[in-house]
Amino acid sequence: MIPPAAGPTLRISHRRFLANIDAVRMRIAPSELMLVMKDDAYGHGLEWAVDAARGDVDLFGGYDIPTSLRIAARAPGARVFAWATSAQHEVEEALHAGVELGVGTTAYLRRVIAAAERLGRRARVHLKIDTGLRRNGMRPEEWPEAVAEAAAAQRAGLLDVAGVWSHLAEASDEEDDAAAAEFRRAVAAVRTAGARPAALHLTASAASWWRPELRGSVCRIGAFCYGIRSADGPEIPGVRPIAALTAPVIAADGDGGDAVIGIGALHGLPSTLAGVRIATPAGLRELTRIDELRSSVRGWPGAAPGQEVRLFGPGAHGEPDATALAERIGTVGEEIVTRLTPAVGRVVTAA
Numbered sequence: 001m002i003p004p005a006a007g008p009t010l011r012i013s014h015r016r017f018l019a020n021i022d023a024v025r026m027r028i029a030p031s032e033l034m035l036v037m038k039d040d041a042y043g044h045g046l047e048w049a050v051d052a053a054r055g056d057v058d059l060f061g062g063y064d065i066p067t068s069l070r071i072a073a074r075a076p077g078a079r080v081f082a083w084a085t086s087a088q089h090e091v092e093e094a095l096h097a098g099v100e101l102g103v104g105t106t107a108y109l110r111r112v113i114a115a116a117e118r119l120g121r122r123a124r125v126h127l128k129i130d131t132g133l134r135r136n137g138m139r140p141e142e143w144p145e146a147v148a149e150a151a152a153a154q155r156a157g158l159l160d161v162a163g164v165w166s167h168l169a170e171a172s173d174e175e176d177d178a179a180a181a182e183f184r185r186a187v188a189a190v191r192t193a194g195a196r197p198a199a200l201h202l203t204a205s206a207a208s209w210w211r212p213e214l215r216g217s218v219c220r221i222g223a224f225c226y227g228i229r230s231a232d233g234p235e236i237p238g239v240r241p242i243a244a245l246t247a248p249v250i251a252a253d254g255d256g257g258d259a260v261i262g263i264g265a266l267h268g269l270p271s272t273l274a275g276v277r278i279a280t281p282a283g284l285r286e287l288t289r290i291d292e293l294r295s296s297v298r299g300w301p302g303a304a305p306g307q308e309v310r311l312f313g314p315g316a317h318g319e320p321d322a323t324a325l326a327e328r329i330g331t332v333g334e335e336i337v338t339r340l341t342p343a344v345g346r347v348v349t350a351a
């Protein structure tokens, strides 16, 4: 009854990934793209993505140091930025590999300076000002002292202040404008202290695309390069999802119209997605329930094992995009893709 069908698969288009990167780079020029690759390149798989992008992209964002080291090993000559506050031994590995570090606390600044001193290697740091998000970053009141310490370490040959950065809440234009003003004050203070940071970066996908006046010399962009639009946001011209999630039919009751597909909650498909319409060879059909390893589709009399459904993708078969699924359950498209477990195969195709 149940054939040894292939399992659920994320089918990824190499061509679309490069096309998105191109569209993003054109849009943000002359700002430089930092391609953000955290969470295993947003669930698409890090290694192939670095291989694909490295001819076009010279600056990568790895979030944590282990991820950044993987990128650096695969893209010799590229610059890699790691902004997770990390332990001393990781900082030392980062300095060895030439990974640039985001520094959002005075304590971490001192740790990086100490590591540079021990290794006899200059650290390249990007100082982070907290412009209101209050997640990570130095508050304006601690900024002058941190900048003075960084400038002194630069004069001592221990580090270069290569950048100043922050992260926007993107909750409202007014808040983002206030954050940008705070950011400009922070940059001015760094210049007054004698440093000349070349990389100024504040914006991620949405603000980089829609708020050109907030772009710095660098834009940190993940989502749009993978074709994931913002929740409740519009389609982005020239940007398409690069991946489609497929699952095989593993059982069907003939004329009854009910089919069972081989994907479920344990593959990372939120069970709250029940009710969504997915693409089948017969057209859009309702996903009625999501169990641990399988799910049910209703109203599909011709279903037969070996056929394949598409749960999300670029829409060529009418399937929703990942963000449309996310909107149903109050989350973001990134979450839908990054939750998929390693049990979901990743297949990268040229087309």
Ligand SMILES: *Cc1c(COP(=O)(O)O)cnc(C)c1O
Residues within 6 Å of the ligand: 036, 038, 083, 167, 203, 204, 205, 206, 220, 221, 222, 223, 224
């Ligand atoms: C994830 C992340 C980004 C990229 O955001 P997107 O919306 O995916 O483009 C940029 N900056 C920081 C600090 C991030 O954590």
